[in-house]
Amino acid sequence: MEDDRREAGTRRRVAPTKGDLRERAILDAAEQQLDSEGADGMTVATIAQAAGITRGALYFYFGSKNEVLAALVARTVATLRAEMDAADADGASAPGDALRQGVEQTARMWREHGTVMRTAVELSPTVPAIDQAWRSAVVALADTTRGIAERAGLPAGPGPHDAAAVAAALVWMTERALYQATVSGGSLDEAAATLLHVWLAALGIPAGAELGGAEG
Amino acid sequence: MEDDRREAGTRRRVAPTKGDLRERAILDAAEQQLDSEGADGMTVATIAQAAGITRGALYFYFGSKNEVLAALVARTVATLRAEMDAADADGASAPGDALRQGVEQTARMWREHGTVMRTAVELSPTVPAIDQAWRSAVVALADTTRGIAERAGLPAGPGPHDAAAVAAALVWMTERALYQATVSGGSLDEAAATLLHVWLAALGIPAGAELGGAEG
DNA sequence: GAGAAAAATCTGCACAGTGTCAAAAATACT
DNA sequence: AGTATTTTTGACACTGTGCAGATTTTTCTC
Numbered sequence: 001m002e003d004d005r006r007e008a009g010t011r012r013r014v015a016p017t018k019g020d021l022r023e024r025a026i027l028d029a030a031e032q033q034l035d036s037e038g039a040d041g042m043t044v045a046t047i048a049q050a051a052g053i054t055r056g057a058l059y060f061y062f063g064s065k066n067e068v069l070a071a072l073v074a075r076t077v078a079t080l081r082a083e084m085d086a087a088d089a090d091g092a093s094a095p096g097d098a099l100r101q102g103v104e105q106t107a108r109m110w111r112e113h114g115t116v117m118r119t120a121v122e123l124s125p126t127v128p129a130i131d132q133a134w135r136s137a138v139v140a141l142a143d144t145t146r147g148i149a150e151r152a153g154l155p156a157g158p159g160p161h162d163a164a165a166v167a168a169a170l171v172w173m174t175e176r177a178l179y180q181a182t183v184s185g186g187s188l189d190e191a192a193a194t195l196l197h198v199w200l201a202a203l204g205i206p207a208g209a210e211l212g213g214a215e216g
Numbered sequence: 217m218e219d220d221r222r223e224a225g226t227r228r229r230v231a232p233t234k235g236d237l238r239e240r241a242i243l244d245a246a247e248q249q250l251d252s253e254g255a256d257g258m259t260v261a262t263i264a265q266a267a268g269i270t271r272g273a274l275y276f277y278f279g280s281k282n283e284v285l286a287a288l289v290a291r292t293v294a295t296l297r298a299e300m301d302a303a304d305a306d307g308a309s310a311p312g313d314a315l316r317q318g319v320e321q322t323a324r325m326w327r328e329h330g331t332v333m334r335t336a337v338e339l340s341p342t343v344p345a346i347d348q349a350w351r352s353a354v355v356a357l358a359d360t361t362r363g364i365a366e367r368a369g370l371p372a373g374p375g376p377h378d379a380a381a382v383a384a385a386l387v388w389m390t391e392r393a394l395y396q397a398t399v400s401g402g403s404l405d406e407a408a409a410t411l412l413h414v415w416l417a418a419l420g421i422p423a424g425a426e427l428g429g430a431e432g
Numbered sequence: 433g434a435g436a437a438a439a440a441t442c443t444g445c446a447c448a449g450t451g452t453c454a455a456a457a458a459t460a461c462t
Numbered sequence: 463a464g465t466a467t468t469t470t471t472g473a474c475a476c477t478g479t480g481c482a483g484a485t486t487t488t489t490c491t492c
Binding site: 259260261271272275279280281 | 448449450451452453
């Protein structure tokens with residue numbers, strides 16, 4: 001029963017190995033090509049080549065092309081999660097500042113890794129692995145947000161207006177809005193400003209100095 | 217320049233031809249296999265075979281497998297649209313009845329052509345042709361709904377609470393809810409009941425006799 | 433530390449599916 | 463019949479994926 005040590009879909013062990021370098025190289029190559037060629041132009045052969053291995057070898061590290069994408073999404077999303085937690089735990093304990101930082105960081109993530117984020121949203125419905133990675137990230141962000149919301153005074157108990165429900169709705173709204181901005185070539189900054197506005201309103205925080213571009 | 221008479225992605229003329237029979241046969245075969253085999257198991261070869269032609273010939277009628285799906289979505293959605301318009305123009309001029317019929321008919325469509333509808337939702341983000349067909353249907357339904365909403369007394373003028381905005385939101389909500397019910401194996405009837413409730417509330421129509429299963 | 437055993441990594445090829453195309457066959461038109 | 467148009471075919475190129483081993487790296491033993 002050595003199958004216990006195997007990862008689903010691959011023949012590789014889960015144990016720590018140096019081949020993790022290759023894994024990272026594969027993900028790097030994938031992200032780069034996702035940017036330049038798009039999700040379709042990016043082929044297993046070109047990824048493998050850029051990572052210095054053959055097509056077949058890539059399937060040693062990942063069970064499929066989609067699993068590569070899923071891992072890429074997971075990696076990108078882990079960064080965002082870490083930044084959010086750090087910002088939340090950091091000096092910025094005032095709910096308003098935490099929210100501003102959260103929205104800003106999310107927007108920055110979309111700016112720097114827009115293609116990955118966009119791919120995650122688009123492939124979620126059809127690729128279970130991606131859906132899982134993405135959904136777990138959203139849930140984690142929603143949870144962090146819930147903490148802020150409670151500190152801002154939202155009720156904790158179960159109910160349609162409790163901190164958890166509002167936080168979830170806000171996070172999904174943000175996903176949707178930034179995705180739309182990315183796809184339609186709209187301004188991420190404007191979207192972020194709008195989002196922050198709604199966030200503050202939803203949590204009942206008086207809008208102090210929001211993002212730039214105040215108007216009307 | 218005879219290309220003007222050509223359809224994008226195919227070599228076939230747009231002009232009326234008898235080969236439309238084959239086209240329908242292809243779509244029928246596709247829908248059947250979509251039900252039995254799923255979107256992945258369904259291959260161009262099997263569709264062509266079921267339609268009595270070879271793989272290559274299929275590409276004479278449709279530019280790609282996705283175009284077949286897109287045409288299937290368009291056909292299915294055209295049916296729903298026609299039914300909605302008929303029901304709206306019909307005897308049921310009372311907004312409440314029109315809404316009930318609309319929701320019921322949409323739910324029935326999901327019951328009878330669930331696989332096609334589901335495929336439309338899932339492939340919309342990645343297949344432009346499908347996205348276009350689906351989106352246009354949603355817009356059309358939203359417009360019909362807007363008419364009902366205005367008759368129900370919602371303001372027509374532009375604004376975040378006007379009939380058009382509310383109608384669009386309701387239609388998208390319905391899409392989402394019925395999709396979720398289909399995917400998660402939930403009850404379409406229950407979903408429809410909930411939806412009708414929200415619809416009536418949103419349009420300010422007193423809930424007379426809603427669908428079965430009243431509670432609380 | 434040499435050498436064997438085991439594990440990790442990689443290669444090369446096979447196979448099925450999609451999409452393209454030039455040329456053949458069927459059909460319609462005059 | 464003769465010609466133009468529609469429809470079909472068959473072969474080809476490319477992609478994703480599976481797999482049987484070959485090769486390299488690590489681990490263990492003496």
